[in-house]
Every structure is written in C-alpha cells, then in structure tokens.
Amino acid sequence: MTSWIYINAIIIGLSCSLAGVFLVIRHKAMLTDAISHAVLPGLVLAFLLTGSRNTSAMLTGAFVFGILCIVLIDWLRDRLRIADDASTGIVFTSLFALGIILVSRYAGQTDLDQECVLHGELLLSAFRRISFLGLNIPATFLTGTFTLLGVLIVLFAAYRPFLLTSFQPQYAATMGFSIAAWNYVVTGMASAVTVISFEAVGAILVIALMVVPAATAWIISKRLPELLWKTALISIAGSIVGVSYGIYANISIAGSIAFTLGVIFLITALIKKKIGAVSMKKHHQSAIHNQFSNNQ
Amino acid sequence: MEALLSTTYINPNLLWVVTGTAGLAAISALIGTFTYLQKKSLLSDAVAHGMLPGIAGAFLLYGQKDPLILMLGALTWGFISVFSIDWISRNTLLRPTGAMAVVLSVYFGLGMMLLTRVQQSGLPDATGLQGFLFGQAASIVPYDLLIFLLFGVLALILLIANYRHLKWVSFDPEGAKSRGVRVDRYHHLLSILVVTGTAIGLQSIGLILMASLLITPAALARMWTNKLSNMLLLAAAFGAGSAIVGASISFIDAKMPTGPWIVLCLAGTLLVSAFFSPQKGWWKSYLQRKQNTAQIHRENLLKTMFHLKETGLNTVGESDILKKRHFGKLSKLLQELQKLQCIEKQEQGWVFTEIGLQEGRRLTRLHRLWELYLTRKLRLQTDHIHPLAESIEHIITPELEVALLKELGNPEVDPHMSIIPYDKPQTHD
Structure with missing residues (x-):
C-alpha cells in the first residue's frame, strides 16, 4: 500500500514539474499560482453538475476556468489598464474565492471540503481503487499516468516551438510560430496537470511541484535537454524523500514534499553560489596571470 | 437584513468586530496602494502564504491561541519570506516573481506540515487555527482586535510619517535618487509595511486570500481617480466597505468563511467600475x-x-x-x-446659414488640401487619395491647417482640379 503512495507521488511530481519548466524559464512562475487557484470553481461546478468525481468532467471544468483566468488577466491588463501583476492577483483571488464559497455552500453534497482543497489526500489516493484492463489499481495512478504521457507527448511533439518561443520569441515569430498560441498551450498543459494533482496535493502545494524542481534545475543547467532531465530527477528525489519523511513523521505528505523540494533548491543555490564565487576567483586569478605572462 | 439585525441583538460583539475589521481592511488597502504603484502587488500574496509556518510554529511553541504571539510569529515569517525572495532573485536566474512562487509554495508546505502537528497536538485551541486560512471574522474577540489594531495603527503612523518620500519613490525613483533620497531604504520600509498590512488581516480575511485586500482596492481606486490622495481615500473606503459586507455574512452564516465574501465583493465592485468608471469605463x-x-x-x-x-x-x-x-x-x-x-x-x-456655410467650406477645404498634400509631398496617385482624405478631414486641427497652407503655399486647386474654397479671397506673395 505504501509503495502506491510513492508511485503516485512520483508520477504526479513528474507531470507537474515537466509542465512547469516552460513557465519557469519564461518568468511566468506566478501564473502557476494563478491557475492552481483559478481552476477551483471549475472543479466544484463539474462536481456539482455530474454529482461524482468524474475525471473528464473535472478536467473540462478546470480547463475552462484555467483558460478563463488567462483571458480575464489579459482583459484587465489591456482593457482596464490595470498593472500586469495586480491583474493576476485580482483574477485568481476572485475565482478562488468563488470556488471556496461554492465548496462551503455545498459542503454536504460533495466530498470536497476546505481541508481537501488545501491539503489534498495523497495518503488516501492509494486506497481509492478502480479496475482497469482487469487490474485493480488506484484511480490516481491511472489518471496520473495518462497525464504524464500527455505531457511527454506534447513536450516531444512541440519541442522546437517551445524552445524557440521561450528563448528567442522574435526569431520564433519570424519563423511563423504564434507566441500567443504557444503561451496558451503551456497554460493549458499547466491547467491539466493542476487538476490531476489537485486531489492529491491540494491547490497551493501543486505550485511547489510545478515551479521548484525546474527552478532548481535551472541553477545547474546550461541547455534545454539538460534542464528537462535534471528537473525530472530532482522531482523524483523530492517525491521519494518527501513521502518517506511525511510517513515517518506522520505529517502532511504534500507539505513534506514541498518542503523537501525547497531544501534541495536552497542547497543547490548555496553550492552554486560557493562554486560560482570560487570559479570567479580562479577565473580572475588566471586572467591576471595571463596578463602578466603576456607582458613578459 | 432581518437576520443581520437579530444577530446584532444576540451578539453585541458584532458592531465591534465589523468596525474593527473594516478599519484593518482600510489600513491594508492604504498600504496596498503603494505596492500597486510600485508594481509589487504579488509580494503580498507570497508574504501571506509564507506566514503560515510562523503562525503554526508560534502556536506549537506557546500552546495557546494568543493573538500577540501569533502576530509575532506571522510577522517573523513574513520578514523571512521577504528576505528569501530577495536572496533568491539576487542569487539565481529567477526574477522576483519566480522567487515568490518558490517561497510561497515551499513555506506553505512547511506550514502545512506544522499544521498537521497542531491538529495532532490535541491542544484546545487547535481547531481555531483553521480560521487563519480563510478568515473567520465571527471568531474574533475584542482582545484579538485590539492587538491587530495596535499593529495596524503602528503601520499607519509609519506610512503617514513617510508619506512624502514614499510618494516620491513610487512615482519617480530615479529623480528621488538623484536628489539624495535613499531609495532602497524606502523599499525596505514598504516591505515592512506590506508584512504588517498582511499580518493584521489574517484572522478576518485569511492568509490564502489576504493579497486581494492589498491589490484590488488599489486597482479599483486607480480606475476612478488620477490623484494619489484621492486614490488612497477611495482604496481605504473600498477595503472597509467590502470588509463590512464580508464580516456581516460570516456572522449571519457561521459556516461561511469571511475572506471569500470580501474578495467577491471587491470583484463585483470591479465589474461595476469597468462599466462606469469615468476614465476607463465601457459606458x-x-x-x-x-x-x-x-x-x-x-x-x-x-x-x-x-x-x-x-x-x-x-x-x-x-x-x-x-x-x-x-x-x-x-x-x-x-x-x-x-x-x-x-x-x-x-x-x-x-x-x-452663415455658420453652416463656413463649416462646409472648411471641411471641403481640408479635404482638398490633404489630397494635394498627399500627391505633392508623398507622391501618391490621384486616384488613391480620396478615401485617405475622407477620414483625416474630421481630425485636422486649425493649427495643422495653417501649417498645411504654409507648406503648400495657399494653393488654388486640388489634384482633381476642384477649387479650394477659402473664407476670404487669398492674397498671393
């Protein structure tokens, strides 16, 4: 049973972190904050309309509200001339507030509650089972695997446009890639993984899964493929250590994963800073040395 | 309304708490105005989430839900969050917004870990701590309010004392720097204000949605005015008004959290403003x-x-x-x-009439002058120029007309050989 918790955590972590890479390197990390909050009303409405935890309905609901969130942010910014970051803050807090009110109002009718929205229930994800192709597996594992496959397919299929639109937007535009369209793809992917992860880790900790591994890998990567596999490795390491500590100490597993990822980030940044300082010094010394040897 | 009145009768606390919450919201909105102007709105969101470990940790250490202790815990981790964001954006490739996402999610995770500890602790107040997530104005007692107001008033005094320089740094940081103002000092001051302004609202609005109270009233006020003093007053009014509505709802229906209602109230006001604001409204x-x-x-x-x-x-x-x-x-x-x-x-x-004749003549003249300008100066073909002149004739100002006449040397006919009509006969040099 415990092994399913590890497997679920790793799969969700991988989907989130890989979907988050392009948001992080485009300096749009706070968009994950916005999306993860904004999809809540979509989830609750899907829940109330279908009366069950129907994954495709919840995906649709969340997807609609994820895109709505982006559209509203753009509308506030472009039409009402509200500063960009303020527009983001206004839109996601409003949508999240709407979601929380729906949750509180219909708390009896759904098995969503305020707790679950914040915590997720990774521990319980191992128990909610369905049968698939004759196998008895946790529902989260099934949806998680499909999401991960989806993310991987999008990444492989659209590797080049992602690369170009992220690093050289002007060049990408002259090559005929629509920056706006690819922004929506990145955002849509982020909304999709948010939904799958929502039940397991909750609205706010999904931000940690999406942002922190990529941010950590970015410190120690120079090229995009390197960034992607290092992100994946860090995410797996964070999930394993986080789940172990969470179970050992009997505390919120999602919180523990987020915190572990934070510690990995801090250590990486500190080591990089130290090495960076040393290599700068060496570089400086050799530069001085070269100058002297040239003079002789 | 009846429900509200009957609650007032049952609960004499209501007036106190609603007024107090409104006051706190007004202070947060005032501080938020400056973060809005300096485009640092999302800082309050990161700081608010980052405060959770402070609140849960302080509670675990002290073992009681004392507002002063919780406040100090929240402030401490608020400052740690600000420091962390600053450190990360200086030492990695992440910009401040990326650093915020890292800090808020990781510290919130830490807070969640501590919160599960709190729930396991079996301490009598443990469930009350949940109110800090989404706000529960109904659970506030006058002593809590007194502590929050104390910090709020301190922040307000700090704001008023430094008003002139904060204004200067917000609108013209370069100018202020060149006149010897230590700009970074006022950035630090603003960080202190944001942390305090966020912490004072935690129990009534809740840390998840607290950012809205610093962001939305300021953005709303900006839609209605161009003047900082008016903007501050309006923001405070919007903040206080929405807090009154939200707190009242939480008294009527105890299951309803306060924060979301305050936020929705602000969002509704924003929609109304989008229609009717005198500067940017649709109407x-x-x-x-x-x-x-x-x-x-x-x-x-x-x-x-x-x-x-x-x-x-x-x-x-x-x-x-x-x-x-x-x-x-x-x-x-x-x-x-x-x-x-x-x-x-x-x-x-x-x-x-004489007025109409003059106006008709003026429009025809402008049309023909522009056609002539396009053919002579821009060398456009004569069959291309009519539609261009059709649209510009409504826009040309008297000053522009004088310039055109001078440039073209008071011409008599346009490219289609139609006579350009003048109000009085032209004199030629």
Whole structure:
C-alpha cells in the first residue's frame, strides 16, 4: 500500500514539474499560482453538475476556468489598464474565492471540503481503487499516468516551438510560430496537470511541484535537454524523500514534499553560489596571470 | 437584513468586530496602494502564504491561541519570506516573481506540515487555527482586535510619517535618487509595511486570500481617480466597505468563511467600475464612440451640401442629397444640424446659414488640401487619395491647417482640379 503512495507521488511530481519548466524559464512562475487557484470553481461546478468525481468532467471544468483566468488577466491588463501583476492577483483571488464559497455552500453534497482543497489526500489516493484492463489499481495512478504521457507527448511533439518561443520569441515569430498560441498551450498543459494533482496535493502545494524542481534545475543547467532531465530527477528525489519523511513523521505528505523540494533548491543555490564565487576567483586569478605572462 | 439585525441583538460583539475589521481592511488597502504603484502587488500574496509556518510554529511553541504571539510569529515569517525572495532573485536566474512562487509554495508546505502537528497536538485551541486560512471574522474577540489594531495603527503612523518620500519613490525613483533620497531604504520600509498590512488581516480575511485586500482596492481606486490622495481615500473606503459586507455574512452564516465574501465583493465592485468608471469605463467609451460617429455624419452631410451648393444648388431637398451620397437617418441628421444653427428650413428645402456655410467650406477645404498634400509631398496617385482624405478631414486641427497652407503655399486647386474654397479671397506673395 505504501509503495502506491510513492508511485503516485512520483508520477504526479513528474507531470507537474515537466509542465512547469516552460513557465519557469519564461518568468511566468506566478501564473502557476494563478491557475492552481483559478481552476477551483471549475472543479466544484463539474462536481456539482455530474454529482461524482468524474475525471473528464473535472478536467473540462478546470480547463475552462484555467483558460478563463488567462483571458480575464489579459482583459484587465489591456482593457482596464490595470498593472500586469495586480491583474493576476485580482483574477485568481476572485475565482478562488468563488470556488471556496461554492465548496462551503455545498459542503454536504460533495466530498470536497476546505481541508481537501488545501491539503489534498495523497495518503488516501492509494486506497481509492478502480479496475482497469482487469487490474485493480488506484484511480490516481491511472489518471496520473495518462497525464504524464500527455505531457511527454506534447513536450516531444512541440519541442522546437517551445524552445524557440521561450528563448528567442522574435526569431520564433519570424519563423511563423504564434507566441500567443504557444503561451496558451503551456497554460493549458499547466491547467491539466493542476487538476490531476489537485486531489492529491491540494491547490497551493501543486505550485511547489510545478515551479521548484525546474527552478532548481535551472541553477545547474546550461541547455534545454539538460534542464528537462535534471528537473525530472530532482522531482523524483523530492517525491521519494518527501513521502518517506511525511510517513515517518506522520505529517502532511504534500507539505513534506514541498518542503523537501525547497531544501534541495536552497542547497543547490548555496553550492552554486560557493562554486560560482570560487570559479570567479580562479577565473580572475588566471586572467591576471595571463596578463602578466603576456607582458613578459 | 432581518437576520443581520437579530444577530446584532444576540451578539453585541458584532458592531465591534465589523468596525474593527473594516478599519484593518482600510489600513491594508492604504498600504496596498503603494505596492500597486510600485508594481509589487504579488509580494503580498507570497508574504501571506509564507506566514503560515510562523503562525503554526508560534502556536506549537506557546500552546495557546494568543493573538500577540501569533502576530509575532506571522510577522517573523513574513520578514523571512521577504528576505528569501530577495536572496533568491539576487542569487539565481529567477526574477522576483519566480522567487515568490518558490517561497510561497515551499513555506506553505512547511506550514502545512506544522499544521498537521497542531491538529495532532490535541491542544484546545487547535481547531481555531483553521480560521487563519480563510478568515473567520465571527471568531474574533475584542482582545484579538485590539492587538491587530495596535499593529495596524503602528503601520499607519509609519506610512503617514513617510508619506512624502514614499510618494516620491513610487512615482519617480530615479529623480528621488538623484536628489539624495535613499531609495532602497524606502523599499525596505514598504516591505515592512506590506508584512504588517498582511499580518493584521489574517484572522478576518485569511492568509490564502489576504493579497486581494492589498491589490484590488488599489486597482479599483486607480480606475476612478488620477490623484494619489484621492486614490488612497477611495482604496481605504473600498477595503472597509467590502470588509463590512464580508464580516456581516460570516456572522449571519457561521459556516461561511469571511475572506471569500470580501474578495467577491471587491470583484463585483470591479465589474461595476469597468462599466462606469469615468476614465476607463465601457459606458464612457461607448458614449464617446457614439458622439464621434454622430459628429462625423454631421460633417459629411455639411460637406455634401457644400458640394451641391458649388454646383449652383442653393436650396436642397432630401432627394438631392441622397442622389449625391447615402445617409442612414437623413431627416434626423438635418434636424440636428438645424438645432446647431448650421442650416435653415425653407419652403423648397434646406439652405445654409452663415455658420453652416463656413463649416462646409472648411471641411471641403481640408479635404482638398490633404489630397494635394498627399500627391505633392508623398507622391501618391490621384486616384488613391480620396478615401485617405475622407477620414483625416474630421481630425485636422486649425493649427495643422495653417501649417498645411504654409507648406503648400495657399494653393488654388486640388489634384482633381476642384477649387479650394477659402473664407476670404487669398492674397498671393
């Protein structure tokens, strides 16, 4: 049973972190904050309309509200001339507030509650089972695997446009890639993984899964493929250590994963800073040395 | 309303708590105005989430839900969050917004870990801590309020004492720097204010949605005014008003958290403002568009009548005009022009008044001058220029006309060999 918790955590972590890479390197990390909050009303409405935890309905609901969130942010910014970051803050807090009110109002009718929205229930994800192709597996594992496959397919299929639109937007535009369209793809992917992860880790900790591994890998990567596999490795390491500590100490597993990822980030940044300082010094010394040897 | 009144009767606390919450919200909104102007709005969101470990940790250490202790815990981790964001954005490739996402999610995770500990602790107040997530104004007692207000008033004094410099740094940081103001000092001051302004609202609004109270009132106020002092007053009013509504709802229905209602109240006000704000509202721009269109139609009609007059037709009927150019609501347009004393009605039809004649002549002149300018200076073909002149003739100002005349040397005919009409005969040098 415990092994399913590890497997679920790793799969969700991988989907989130890989979907988050392009948001992080485009300096749009706070968009994950916005999306993860904004999809809540979509989830609750899907829940109330279908009366069950129907994954495709919840995906649709969340997807609609994820895109709505982006559209509203753009509308506030472009039409009402509200500063960009303020527009983001206004839109996601409003949508999240709407979601929380729906949750509180219909708390009896759904098995969503305020707790679950914040915590997720990774521990319980191992128990909610369905049968698939004759196998008895946790529902989260099934949806998680499909999401991960989806993310991987999008990444492989659209590797080049992602690369170009992220690093050289002007060049990408002259090559005929629509920056706006690819922004929506990145955002849509982020909304999709948010939904799958929502039940397991909750609205706010999904931000940690999406942002922190990529941010950590970015410190120690120079090229995009390197960034992607290092992100994946860090995410797996964070999930394993986080789940172990969470179970050992009997505390919120999602919180523990987020915190572990934070510690990995801090250590990486500190080591990089130290090495960076040393290599700068060496570089400086050799530069001085070269100058002297040239003079002789 | 009846429910509200009956609750007042049952709970004498209500007036106290609602007023207090409104005051706290107003202070947060005042501070938020400056973060809005410096484009640091999302800092309050990161700081608010980052405070959770402080609150849970302080509670675990002290073992009681004492507002002063919780406040100190929240402030401490708020400052740690600000410091962390600053450190990360200086030492990695992440910009401040990326650093915020890292800090808020990781510290919130830490807070969640501590919160599960709190729930396991079996301490009597443990469930009360949940109120800090989404806000529970109904659970506030006057002592809590007193502590929050104390910190709020301290922040307010700090804000008022440094008002002049904060204003300067917000609008013209470069100018302030060149005049010897230590700009970074006021950035630090603003960080202190944001942390305090966020912490004081935690129990009534909750840390998840607290950012909204610093962001939305400021953005709302900005839609209604251009002046900082008015903006501050309006933001405070919006913040306080929404807090009153939210807190009242939480008293009526104890299951309802306060924070989300306050936020929705602000969002509703924003939508209304989007329609009616005097500067950027839809209503205003709709009216403006309508006015412009009407003006253009009137001018086109005057011009058409002037053309008819050029062919020798002094008195025109509707059919004469329609033969020359199509107008949607011609009789209405004619009446409008009559009201403006540009034309008069006579038995056989309409004739120009002196004002109307001058205006028709002016428009025709502008049209032809522009056509000439396009062919002479931009070397466009004569069959391309008419539509361009059609749109610009409504926009050319008297100053521009003088410049055009000077540039073209008071010409007599346009590229189509039509005579350019002047108010008085031209003198040529």
